[in-house]
Amino acid sequence: MVLKSESAHATDPDDDTRRSLLRHMLVVRGLDEEAHRLQKQGSIDLWASCQGQEAAQVGSALAVGPDPAVFPSYREHAVALLRGVAPDELMAQWAGRTFCGWDPHRVRFFPYTLVLAAQTLHAVGYSIGQRLQGREDFVVVYIGDGATSEGDMSEAMNLAAVESASVLFVCQNNGWAISKPAEEQMRTSLAERARGFGIASARLPGDDPEAVFSACARAAAHIRGERAPYLVEIQVGRIQGHTTSDAQEAYRTPDDLARTRAADPVTAYAARLSDRGLVDSAWLDGVDAEVREMRELLVKEYA
Ligand SMILES: Cc1ncc(C[n+]2csc(CCOP(=O)(O)OP(=O)(O)O)c2C)c(N)n1
Ligand SMILES: [Mg+2]
Structure with a gap:
């Protein structure tokens, strides 16, 4: 289940990596379905599903390997499992038993951050701190499309650019900030916005884990080679509601939902x-x- 070092530096996945991509996608889908079931029967309090975002999460996590510290948002369950967070540790927070069920230092996967975009500044600061201590590997931060509207994200991108911080921003653009569509929150893509801050970027569909793996492996090579940040915008579908408390049928059309599920x-x-x-x-x-x-x-x- 846990990441092995050898996948860290290849740009295109080999057949073993392809099987690994699929296996991790299937495992997290099982976890997500079970969490849904447990929430519906009242055994856990809330669940933020990652269904539809598995290729983006598994592809990016396998591409960067086990070394970079990861600052997640709150639905990066596939990345958590790949880092070595145990399924029951992951569930503890959603059952209201703890603020964080795992040891962030052991797994190098920091606590879920519900204050939107706060983790972007944590990540850039951590990266600068690592460099000051002579420990140079890059840092990965996950962010949703809606959270990029927060000032913290702009501050983090600007700081990363001017400090040439070794940070990979992985934006999973699932098209929604709860019920607010992404097109009502931005006039350019996030990849374009990053370039405006002086950060190299790429934008790609998130349905193919191999394409995500390759894009993130190239981004990692750029960060390591240039000692500069990079942003990957991955366009994903959100199959479930924002959380188990959200009835997305109230604001999404049946066609839109059917298309997302079919993909x-x-x-x-x-x-x-x-x-x-x-x-x-x-x-x-x-x-x-x-x-x-x-x-x-x-x-x-x-x-
Ligand atoms: C600072 C802050 N403002 C508002 C919220 C309420 N909130 C929680 S999730 C969310 C939408 C986030 O959307 P996005 O970043 O696209 O992530 P997604 O849930 O789609 O993965 C909002 C507005 C919050 N958690 N933190
Ligand atoms: Mg979103």
Whole structure:
């Protein structure tokens, strides 16, 4: 489950990495479905789903490898698992048992940040601090499209640019800040906005984990080579509501929802690797058993 160092510096995924991309996407989908079920029966308080965003999260996390410190927003569950956060540790916060269920120093995955965009300044400051201490690896910060409207994000981008901080900004643009559509929050893409601050950037669809992996591996090479920040804007679909408290059917059309669900990156990638002969039913059954075991553990701990 936990990241291994060897995936950190390749630009294109090999076949083992492709299988790993799919496996992690399937595992986090299982976790997400179980969390939904537990919330609906009142066993946990709230859940912010990452369904639809798995390719963006797994592709980016595998591309950068285990070394960079990660500053998440609040729905980077796939990245958390890849970092070595245990599923029950991840769930503890959503059950109201703790502010953070894991040791951020051990896993180098900082606590979920619900104050939008605050983590962007934490990340840039951490990166500058690392450099001052002679410890130079880059820092990854995850941000949603809506959170980029916060002043903190502009401050963080400007500071990262002028200090040439080694920070990878990963923006998962799922098109929504709760019920506010992204097109009502910005007139340019986030990739363009980053360039306005003097930060190199790329924008890509988030349905293909291999494309995300390659884009983030190139971004990592840029950061390491230039000692300068980079922003990747990944366009993803949000399959579930903002959280389990949100009835998105009230503000999204049935067509929009159907299109988003039809473009599910997990089922699409499973089909693609099956078609290519990279996984077979025995392999899929193996992952299924792993997911079932994880779900049973969560039910035992939380239901
Ligand atoms: C400073 C601040 N303002 C408002 C909120 C309320 N809030 C929570 S999530 C959210 C929308 C965030 O959207 P986005 O950044 O696109 O992330 P997504 O939930 O889509 O992943 C808002 C407005 C907050 N948590 N923090
Ligand atoms: Mg959003």
